[in-house]
Amino acid sequence: MSRSTKLVVNRRGFLKGAATAAAGAAAIATHVPETDAQTQPAGPERSNASAPPPSAAQLERDAGAVRPPTGGNTRAAVRPGSDLMVQVLRDLGIEYVAANPGSSFEGIQESIINYGDPPNMMPEFITALHEESAVTMTHGYGKATGKPMCALLHGTIGIQHAAMSIYQAYYDRTPALLIAGRDLGFIAAHSANDMAGMVRSYTKWDATPKTLEESLVAIQRAYIEAITPPCGPTMVVIDIELQKEEAGTMKVPAYQPPQISGVDTGQAQEIARSLLDAQNPRIAVGRLRTPSGVRLAVQLAELVGASTSTSATQGPMSFPQRHPLCGPGANTSYDYTLGLEQPGTVSLTGPSLTTLLARDTTKIGFGGIAPGVSRAGGAGRGGGPAGRTITFDVDAEASLPAIIDEVRRQMSPDRQRLVHERGAKHATANQAARIEALTRALEQRRAGWDASPISTARIYAELWPLIVDEDWILASPSNFSGAHNSQLWDHNKPYSYLGGQGAGGMGYGAPAAVGAALAARSRKQIVINVQTDGDLNYAPGVLWTAQHHQLPMLTVMHNNRAWHQELMFVEYMCGVRGRGTERGHIGTTLRDPFIDYRMMAASYGMAGEGPITDPLKLGPALKRGLASVKNGLPYMIDVITQPR
Numbered sequence: 001m002s003r004s005t006k007l008v009v010n011r012r013g014f015l016k017g018a019a020t021a022a023a024g025a026a027a028i029a030t031h032v033p034e035t036d037a038q039t040q041p042a043g044p045e046r047s048n049a050s051a052p053p054p055s056a057a058q059l060e061r062d063a064g065a066v067r068p069p070t071g072g073n074t075r076a077a078v079r080p081g082s083d084l085m086v087q088v089l090r091d092l093g094i095e096y097v098a099a100n101p102g103s104s105f106e107g108i109q110e111s112i113i114n115y116g117d118p119p120n121m122m123p124e125f126i127t128a129l130h131e132e133s134a135v136t137m138t139h140g141y142g143k144a145t146g147k148p149m150c151a152l153l154h155g156t157i158g159i160q161h162a163a164m165s166i167y168q169a170y171y172d173r174t175p176a177l178l179i180a181g182r183d184l185g186f187i188a189a190h191s192a193n194d195m196a197g198m199v200r201s202y203t204k205w206d207a208t209p210k211t212l213e214e215s216l217v218a219i220q221r222a223y224i225e226a227i228t229p230p231c232g233p234t235m236v237v238i239d240i241e242l243q244k245e246e247a248g249t250m251k252v253p254a255y256q257p258p259q260i261s262g263v264d265t266g267q268a269q270e271i272a273r274s275l276l277d278a279q280n281p282r283i284a285v286g287r288l289r290t291p292s293g294v295r296l297a298v299q300l301a302e303l304v305g306a307s308t309s310t311s312a313t314q315g316p317m318s319f320p321q322r323h324p325l326c327g328p329g330a331n332t333s334y335d336y337t338l339g340l341e342q343p344g345t346v347s348l349t350g351p352s353l354t355t356l357l358a359r360d361t362t363k364i365g366f367g368g369i370a371p372g373v374s375r376a377g378g379a380g381r382g383g384g385p386a387g388r389t390i391t392f393d394v395d396a397e398a399s400l401p402a403i404i405d406e407v408r409r410q411m412s413p414d415r416q417r418l419v420h421e422r423g424a425k426h427a428t429a430n431q432a433a434r435i436e437a438l439t440r441a442l443e444q445r446r447a448g449w450d451a452s453p454i455s456t457a458r459i460y461a462e463l464w465p466l467i468v469d470e471d472w473i474l475a476s477p478s479n480f481s482g483a484h485n486s487q488l489w490d491h492n493k494p495y496s497y498l499g500g501q502g503a504g505g506m507g508y509g510a511p512a513a514v515g516a517a518l519a520a521r522s523r524k525q526i527v528i529n530v531q532t533d534g535d536l537n538y539a540p541g542v543l544w545t546a547q548h549h550q551l552p553m554l555t556v557m558h559n560n561r562a563w564h565q566e567l568m569f570v571e572y573m574c575g576v577r578g579r580g581t582e583r584g585h586i587g588t589t590l591r592d593p594f595i596d597y598r599m600m601a602a603s604y605g606m607a608g609e610g611p612i613t614d615p616l617k618l619g620p621a622l623k624r625g626l627a628s629v630k631n632g633l634p635y636m637i638d639v640i641t642q643p644r
């Protein structure tokens with residue numbers, strides 16, 4: 001497909017760089033990462049680079065000095081195309097669309113807020129102060145629910161602001177639906193022939209439809225691609241003209257949910273037989289796709305009386321941490337291990353069966369690997385003795401119903417008795433191991449209990465009794481604040497802990513917590529955000545979003561007044577070079593002046609308190625914060641903490 005760029009005078013009467021698809025070009029440009037080189041134009045043709053320099057008048061407009069034209073050339077459709085686009089989102093169950101406003105999607109925005117009964121509901125427009133935050137909200141929401149939410153991005157510039165967040169969601173295998181508005185007529189500098197190209201290497205799929213009908217199909221397809229494992233963000237670029245077009249009697253196409261492949265019947269029979277024949281089977285559970293996958297994993301473990309491992313303390317959608325079968329079990333010599341979405345599983349681009357050696361271990365799933373990235377798995381990994389491994393590159397969640405059916409079919413009274421006996425022994429052993437680990441953990445967390453700056457362990461320890469009976473989500477990554485939740489809290493729901501940033505990019509914690517809080521608001525849950533200070537300062541405006549939309553989010557600052565991770569690196573470098581660490585704080589600390597986070601939150605309208613330096617004042621502050629959050633309003637507690 002080839003395209004050309006030419007200068008034309010548009011209906012609004014000024015010059016623009018317009019893309020014209022060559023005759024016969026495919027109507028929708030789509031990609032999958034492996035084939036985009038074949039489907040996308042290469043080189044300068046893909047951009048406006050060949051256009052002559054913009055005129056003075058255009059530069060004025062690009063800088064916002066000229067108001068958009070009104071009247072004649074703005075089409076006032078009776079049934080605008082964007083109403084149908086919003087109807088598609090509604091039919092897909094998209095709860096929220098987050099965006100920082102931009103005229104390239106003014107049609108869609110107007111439809112969200114005015115179309116339907118009631119308007120601005122399913123989806124609701126969520127006001128973001130930065131595109132990076134808007135997309136990270138979809139990341140947090142996606143991890144909390146297993147479903148995509150949507151973000152709107154304004155032209156090339158909105159996509160570039162959002163790029164890191166898109167990359168992180170992709171790396172984290174989180175579904176998200178991104179719609180980028182394009183207006184080739186109004187501001188050429190915000191447009192390009194191939195806008196999605198900027199993020200193509202870390203989106204799972206994209207399209208630039210050429211008609212309204214194709215736009216509706218493309219939104220549906222983008223949703224399907226986002227939720228089909230390996231999950232990831234997808235993008236549809238939609239021209240402003242299509243949003244404003246008169247739809248007439250056009251119908252919204254019916255949505256067909258995807259059929260997600262699991263193991264076939266023969267494979268399910270074999271896995272069920274292995275689980276039932278084994279004397280001591282093990283199920284190793286990584287990150288499943290949705291809460292229903294977690295329910296199925298619990299069902300299978302209980303049916304076969306297998307001890308299980310979980311990744312619930314590393315991220316969402318895994319086995320409940322304190323389920324009686326979760327733990328090493330009564331006997332750690334496992335003769336058969338079934339791995340469900342474990343990191344390290346071989347990931348290919350489509351379902352395929354790879355028999356590596358034989359069958360002491362069976363691994364199902366795409367593991368902890370971003371779509372399109374493959375990593376070698378190895379025989380004998382997964383908790384079993386070195387032996388033969390079979391890997392099925394299909395979705396574990398979609399495989400579980402067939403395996404469960406087969407286990408039920410192959411179950412005999414003798415096996416049932418064995419399962420009960422084994423399960424009871426595992427439960428006793430796991431409970432004892434848990435008490436021992438908890439006792440040890442509590443003992444360790446006493447260190448520095450009364451210290452000021454306040455210990456990070458104390459924050460988690462004081463929070464736990466206050467939230468134990470609530471339906472909570474810990475949305476923020478906890479590794480920088482000691483990961484004390486891993487041992488002190490019980491991660492018993494698919495969404496208890498949402499895990500890390502995805503690809504380690506800072507500026508994630510607060511917007512991800514806001515995304516999770518959007519999910520929480522509709523589900524009567526609460527969100528805990530233990531917020532590192534460096535991370536918050538990338539995009540603090542998201543606090544305003546939390547306040548504006550009245551989200552149940554408690555932010556407790558882990559305020560160590562530094563980018564402490566980097567301080568440690570720089571001090572190490574000073575040390576190994578033998579020049580002393582005295583100046584390691586330069587460029588790595590947030591002092592002179594200190595930042596006042598209570599005041600920052602207050603300026604966005606959010607209630608809060610702090611900075612707290614006296615550990616005795618922490619507990620009462622947390623109580624007040626939770627009372628606010630349970631009342632549906634976010635709250636900020638600034639705590640001056642130990643570095644880690």
Ligand SMILES: Cc1ncc(C[n+]2csc(CCOP(=O)(O)OP(=O)(O)O)c2C)c(N)n1
Pocket residue numbers: 480481504505506507532533534535536560562563564565566643
């Ligand atoms: C976008 C981005 N920029 C820079 C970094 C490098 N980096 C890694 S950790 C870190 C410090 C983060 O500071 P803070 O969130 O306060 O956590 P702390 O290390 O103090 O616990 C930085 C800047 C990064 N990971 N991502």
